[in-house]
Amino acid sequence: MSLSRKTCLVGVYEHPTRFAPDKSQFQIAAESIRGALDDCGLTIKDVDGLAMAGTGIGPMGIIGFCDYLNLNPNYVDGTQIGGSSFVAHTAHAAAAIAAGLCEVCVVAFGSTVASSRGGGAGGGGDTADQFEIPFGVTTVGAYAMIAQRHMHEYGTTSEQLAEVAVTMRLHASMNPVAKYRNPITVDDVLSSRIISSPLHLLDCCIISDGGGALVITSAERARDLKKKPVYILGTGEAMRHAGRGKRDFLDIAAAQSGKLAFERAGVTHADIDMGMIYDSFTITVVSQLENLGFCKPGEGGAFVSGGRLRFDGDFPINTDGGGLSSCHPMMRGMFLVIEATRQLRGECGPRQVRDCKIALVHGTGGALGTRHSGATLILSNQ
Amino acid sequence: MPDQKEKKYLKPLPHIDEETRPWWEALQRHELYIQKCRACGELRFHPRAQCTECLSPRTEWVRCSGRGKIYTFTTTYQNPLPGFRESLPYIMAWVELDEGVKMLTNVVECRPEEVKIGMPVEVVYEDVTPQVTLANFRPAR
Numbered sequence A: 001m002s003l004s005r006k007t008c009l010v011g012v013y014e015h016p017t018r019f020a021p022d023k024s025q026f027q028i029a030a031e032s033i034r035g036a037l038d039d040c041g042l043t044i045k046d047v048d049g050l051a052m053a054g055t056g057i058g059p060m061g062i063i064g065f066c067d068y069l070n071l072n073p074n075y076v077d078g079t080q081i082g083g084s085s086f087v088a089h090t091a092h093a094a095a096a097i098a099a100g101l102c103e104v105c106v107v108a109f110g111s112t113v114a115s116s117r118g119g120g121a122g123g124g125g126d127t128a129d130q131f132e133i134p135f136g137v138t139t140v141g142a143y144a145m146i147a148q149r150h151m152h153e154y155g156t157t158s159e160q161l162a163e164v165a166v167t168m169r170l171h172a173s174m175n176p177v178a179k180y181r182n183p184i185t186v187d188d189v190l191s192s193r194i195i196s197s198p199l200h201l202l203d204c205c206i207i208s209d210g211g212g213a214l215v216i217t218s219a220e221r222a223r224d225l226k227k228k229p230v231y232i233l234g235t236g237e238a239m240r241h242a243g244r245g246k247r248d249f250l251d252i253a254a255a256q257s258g259k260l261a262f263e264r265a266g267v268t269h270a271d272i273d274m275g276m277i278y279d280s281f282t283i284t285v286v287s288q289l290e291n292l293g294f295c296k297p298g299e300g301g302a303f304v305s306g307g308r309l310r311f312d313g314d315f316p317i318n319t320d321g322g323g324l325s326s327c328h329p330m331m332r333g334m335f336l337v338i339e340a341t342r343q344l345r346g347e348c349g350p351r352q353v354r355d356c357k358i359a360l361v362h363g364t365g366g367a368l369g370t371r372h373s374g375a376t377l378i379l380s381n382q
Numbered sequence B: 001m002p003d004q005k006e007k008k009y010l011k012p013l014p015h016i017d018e019e020t021r022p023w024w025e026a027l028q029r030h031e032l033y034i035q036k037c038r039a040c041g042e043l044r045f046h047p048r049a050q051c052t053e054c055l056s057p058r059t060e061w062v063r064c065s066g067r068g069k070i071y072t073f074t075t076t077y078q079n080p081l082p083g084f085r086e087s088l089p090y091i092m093a094w095v096e097l098d099e100g101v102k103m104l105t106n107v108v109e110c111r112p113e114e115v116k117i118g119m120p121v122e123v124v125y126e127d128v129t130p131q132v133t134l135a136n137f138r139p140a141r
Helices: A025-040 A061-069 A085-098 A127-131 A139-154 A158-172 A186-191 A253-265 A282-291 A322-326 A333-345 B021-028
Strands: A007-014 A049-052 A075-077 A104-111 A194-196 A210-218 A230-240 A274-277 A358-366 A372-380 B033-037 B059-063 B067-076 B090-097 B102-107 B120-127 B133-139
Touching (some): A007 A025, A007 A333, A025 A061, A025 A210, A049 A061, A049 A085, A061 A075, A075 A085, A085 A104, A085 A358, A085 A372, A139 A194, A139 A282, A139 B090, A158 A186, A158 A282, A194 B067, A210 A333, A230 A333, A253 A282, A253 A358, A253 A372, A274 A333, A333 A358, A333 A372, B021 B033, B067 B102
Parallel strands (some): A049 A075, A274 A358, B102 B133
Antiparallel strands (some): A007 A210, A007 A230, B033 B059, B067 B120, B090 B102, B120 B133
16 A cells, blocks of 8 residues: 555644753643644644654653643554654654544654753663663764764765765754854864764754654645645655674665655655755764665765755755754754755745755664664655 | 772663673673574674574574674763763774674773774773673784
């Protein structure tokens, strides 16, 4: 059964906060839901499905949130696979709606990870932790080891990685709610201090508060809503880990989830007008672009150079400024889907990608250098 | 009375469970093992109660040479966790053992400017508490 174009994103909302010591994560999620419902003209009474993950809530947090908002949904999804969770929630909602499990599903997120200084997406308790935490694994360190291996195998340079950060900052300068908006140069990135070699401070995402929400419904129901629907064409999910000690660390989840999404969407790479590609670190972008098949393994460094990723370049990505400059409350998948939807609606003002008809969203959760999830969506306004 | 002079170990300790205890106990004897499936013969690390390839619980332990090569590494300059913040910078690496599996570790007795991918390394045991020994690696001698 093909799910292509049976369901669509009809409402999105990005919470403008980047620091909210006065709010709870549930409050940010609830405010985001209000915004996303206003965006499409539906009310909370229309919602019969809920998906949620968070930085400071456990796997059962969704029950508490239903209590908080007095929701009694017919369909719930508390999938927690790190930052890519909301991309996966969107895919699951599409399947649930197509299967008749619910009609209007909200995907919600609220986080106070910056102001409360607590809670990660991880949650611990997994067997592999005991073989890693004694050695001082940090999130940056795990990605840095991917970067080191990439440089070793392919000759990728710190200058090439820096290009990603520079482009994201340019995009952030055109996004009024982005956290860091002053332009930076490759030299700025290279002269920022090393956090975990070879990654510099400016190779790393920011830490902010934030939140957002999505409203997903059937193509039929979408017809009489406020805005032009954004159709879900194809989805894919995957996991990568140490693979009993045998893994090639440059083979990441995106290779599997991307292939599935392209097959299910029935489109090719040449059809993609823009990408929302998880940028927890500069190397994350390079590795994902290769594994999604936008360039060959080893060509990612050259691919991201020369302004190709700019909103007016050959392959625009992360036009909101990304996790490197706009917003990264430990989990960023929500913002990937929101900005892709805004681009496909033509709502992005100075950073709007011209003739944007098909967008690809890819999220990574966890850590590329240890174990992680990947989730891909292909979306279209037609 | 506890020995006041005993130096407190600040880094996080592994949460050892029944599934992995034999591996940690071998480290206390300064021996490094990986697992091999008795049904299909595949090697695996980290230890698990069953083979990831055929799900057989029939497992044997294979003693490792303790030698391998650096597969990838990073030198960490920022980590606020107690124990690590006092030992910055430190080198963390995935080492590919000669037996063919990769293991996360710290590279010790090595300066950051010396570590390289492909560098031969050998295991060196660190008894961090009476209950826990870690398998670190150093440049092969």
